[in-house]
Amino acid sequence: MIEKITLKKTPLYESHIALSAKMVDFGGWEMPVQYEGILAEYKYTREQATLFDISHMGEFIVEGDCVESGLDSLLTMSVSDMPIKSCRYGCMLNEDGGVIDDLIVFREDKDKWFLVVNSATTEKDKEHVKSRLSSKACFKDVSESTAKLDLQGPRSREILSSFVDDVSKLDYYTFDYFQLLGENVIISRTGYTGELGYEIYYPADKVKVLWNALLEDGKVKPAGLGARDVLRLEMGYSLYGxxxxxxxxxxxSGLSRFVxxxxxxxxxxxxxxxxxxxxKRKIVGFVSSSRRSPRAEQKIYAEDKEIGVVTSGTFSPEMERGIGLGFVLTEHADRDNKILFGNENKREEAVVSSKLFYKRGSLKK
Amino acid sequence: MEVNDNFIYTKEHEWASIEDNIVTVGISDYAQESLGDITFVELPAKDDEIDQFGDLASVESVKAASDIFSPMSGKIVEVNNDLEVEPGLINKSPYENGWIAKIEISDPEEASNLMTADEYRKFLESEG
Incomplete structure (x- = not known):
């Protein structure tokens, strides 16, 4: 008998079904991969503004002095010097220097921290963090009660300003508390697309109202995880797993500036x-010589020698070619090196490049 | 999901349209819809000899790559070069402008291994 695994659903599951979204299993969650189509949603994010349901991600609150609580020793980036109402990206490592998760830390107050972690790793992260925090820390997992909507695109500021006073004051990687449809919520100027954008942390039981309100006048369209993956890959952003x-x-992984x-x-x-x-090895970006796209787990070769593995790949609308990220042996990691991706039978030529494939985003505008 | 009444179909969702000794081949509306935005098509070479249900082409969408199988055996006489610059033609027009190849049929009897439009409709229903 095949055991049927019940996938977790976000509070917006019914809304996605009503929009005829194609749903997929993403790390144990039933999530929308696309609505209208990946390329259309990609284009609308780059040119207008789209809304992503990212409620599957995990959120923790840690209270306590960052050093005494043990929080600081969990993180590769320094947090003690973070201004209040700022965000910082970094990693949590195991004893062997491997990445348990990548995360964003928000400093809410001198001794109050909000951690945003990946969905598939939430439980593991929770155990890790709790086991390492001292008795002086107070830990709370608020993932269940916290929904997250990402509004991303060059028009996101103008659109969100019609709902929230003063949201335009937020600089890149900062956050504040705002009144939004009667709720006092955190909005940060962060994202995963390379465009100007905001992430809204909203009460899970009320997020449907916000989702509908943001989509109501048609200026904002919903976008799924398919478009999100193309958008983040064009920026060379890492994806856990x-x-x-x-x-x-x-x-x-090329994250030394966050260590x-x-x-x-x-x-x-x-x-x-x-x-x-x-x-010995490191992640590089590479561009296919054609529209053929690399796919995760394909091999990377230099002439006939296997030198690495593709970790992510997609067709890039910006480059009109396939693009990828992958591990290669360090001696093959220089820009403009010729490599191949594929398998035993079929290989495509590619060139090692910057991981930043999309260079004209509205991210910091 | 549109099924073109004039064509015959494979279980892998390719269509075939036979005129005299030439069969034109493409993928069904159902197939293009399931694949999503098509971004690359690897076409066969002219004069290639192809077996029924053997590899004909491969198509890539943003998310994945899929093989396309030939509905009939024969020799490739023409390929749709428009797909090299505009692979999305398969999404826009799966039964007309998005055709993939024309094959000179070696064994007309093989058509009996394919489904009629009505049979294909029932097949799609049974696939859910």
Missing amino acids: HELGEDVSPLE DLNKNFIGKDVITRQKQEGL
């Missing part, structure tokens, strides 16, 4: 040693 994992160090070696954190010894000895 692809470019990041427990057997991958943040240096190998502060002037502070202590779990896994630092291994990271320091890697930095001294040099890396």
Whole structure:
């Protein structure tokens, strides 16, 4: 007998079905991969504004002094110097320097922290964080009660301003509390698309009202995880489970600027040693010589020699070619190196490139 | 989901339209809808000899790659080069402008291995 696994649903599941979304299993959640179509949703995000239901992601609140609570030692980035109402991206590592998760930390107050973690890793992260926090810390998992909507695109500021006073004051990677349809909520100027955008943390039991209100006049269209993946890949952003994992160090993934070696954190010894000895492999970007796209788990070759593996791939509307991210041996990681991707039977030529494939986004405008 | 009444179909959702000794081949509306936005088509070469239900072409959507199988055996006499610049023609017009290849039929009897439009409609229903 086949055991049927029940997928988790966000509070907007019914709304996605009503919009005829194509639903897929994403890390145990039944999520919309597309509504109108991936390319149309991609284009609308790059040119107008779209709305993503990202309620599957996890959110924790930690209260306590960042060092005494043990929080600081969990994180690769420094947080003690974060201004209040700012956000910072980084990783949590295991003892071997592998990435348990990548996350964004919000500093709500001197001793109050809001952590946003990946959906499939929420339970694991919770155990890890709780086990490492000292008795002086107070931990709360608010994932269930917190829905998250991402409004992304060059027109997002103008559109959100008609709902929220002063949202235009937010700088990149900062947040504040705003009155939005009668709820006092966190809105941050963050995202995963490379466009100007906002992430709204809203009470799960009321998020349907916000979803409908934002989509009502047709200026904003819904977008699914399919478009989100193309958008993030064109920016070279890492996705946990692809470019990041427990057997991958943040240096190998190119996240060294989010690792502060002037502070202590779990896994630092291994990271320091890697930095001294040099890396055997690292993530590079590459561009296909045609519209044929690389796919995760395909192999990467230099002539006949296997030198790595594709971690993510897609067709890029910006480049009008296939693009990918993948691990290659360090000696093959230089820009403009010729590589191939594929399998034993079929390979396509590609060139190692910057991971930033999309260079004209509205992200910091 | 549109099923063209004049064509015959495979279980892999290719269509075939036979005129004299030439069969034109493409994928059904159902197939293009399931694949989503098509971004790349690898066409066969002219003069290639193809077996019934053997590899004919491959198409890629944003998310995945899929093989296209030939509904009949024969020799490729023409391919739709428009698909190289505009693969989305398969999405826009699966039964007309999105055709993939024309094949000179080697065994007309093979058509009996394919489904009529009515049979294909029932097949789609049974597939859910």
